[in-house]
Amino acid sequence: MDFWELMKYLILGAVQGITEVLPISSSGHVELLEMILKLEEEQGLLFLILLNTGSLFVFLFVYRKVLAALIRSAFLFVFKPSAREENKNAFFYVIKLGIATIPAAIVGFLFEDKIDLLMTKYGGLLSGIGLLVTATVLLLVSQRRLHFGNTEISYKDAIFIGVAQSVALLPGVSRSGMTTSTALARENGVDSALKFSFLLYIPISLGSLILELYKALKNGISVPSNAYYIYYFGAFFMAVLFTAIAFRVVFPAFKSGKLKYFSFYCFLAGTISIILSII
Secondary structure (H helix, E strand, O other): OOHHHHHHHHHHHHHHHHHHHOOOOHHHHHHHHHHHHOOOOOOOHHHHHHHHHHHHHHHHHHOHHHHHHHHHHHHHHHHOHHHHHHHHHHHHHHHHHHHHHHHHHHHHHHHHHHHHHHHHHHHHHHHHHHHHHHHHHHHHHHOOOOEOOOOOOOHHHHHHHHHHHHHOOOOOOOHHHHHHHHHHHOOOEHHHHHHHHHHHHHHHHHHHHHHHHHHHHHHOOOOOOOHHHHHHHHHHHHHHHHHHHHHHHOHHHHHOOOHHHHHHHHHHHHHHHHHHHHO
16 A cells, blocks of 8 residues: 555545535546546546545435435325425425436436546546636626525526536536525525535435446446555545535535635636646
8 A cells, every 4th residue: 555645545535525515516626636646546436436425424414404304394294184284395395306306317317428438538628617617607696696594495496406406517517506506696595595505415416326336336346456445435534524524614605605715716726627637
């Protein structure tokens, strides 16, 4: 086992954790760091699964009470007619999350292989362009008068947010940045936009995880050497740790609605990614 190679994977995991919580594209940053750190081997399927699963575990923990309440209310609405009136809002909220999940599921199913192929050939360049797209969207939305507090996400909002999430399947385009910006542009409150965006991350991430695990079991998983199991699980641990830290430390900056600062950062990161991919 090479100590410095292990440190590179720990850094990748930490960056994945921090950027997953913020509107700055975790995939774009992982791709950028792979170029900067010059990892010895191309990253395999197992590595990507572990990184995203690490962040997913934290999201499930952070929103455990909200998820439990939504599941309970949806169950009561369906199976206990006398309790439908008091649980209808939560049930319809779950339906809206389901609606918003559909566009990304369709795009992922139809174009996943094409996106993967493009990433293999032009990962750094595409991630850089995606970061610039994210920066532009964040900057445009930051110019609007933002509303704070809670508002009701409508079915139309859910459709637009779902389409925005499907666009974020492109490398370097931030999922949370696109979905939150779309919700804010439709004049939803910051709290409602963030809650819906991060809850929406869970079903699409679970779906992707199940699909990738199925493909891995079908095609087999290989690593360059046994040392890479240590590298990968080290990255997984760091993804869990830093996703949790990001929720406590840097997420409030996102919640405050200061999108322009994230926009400026994405412009910088995107430009660096494009330059490195060219040279």
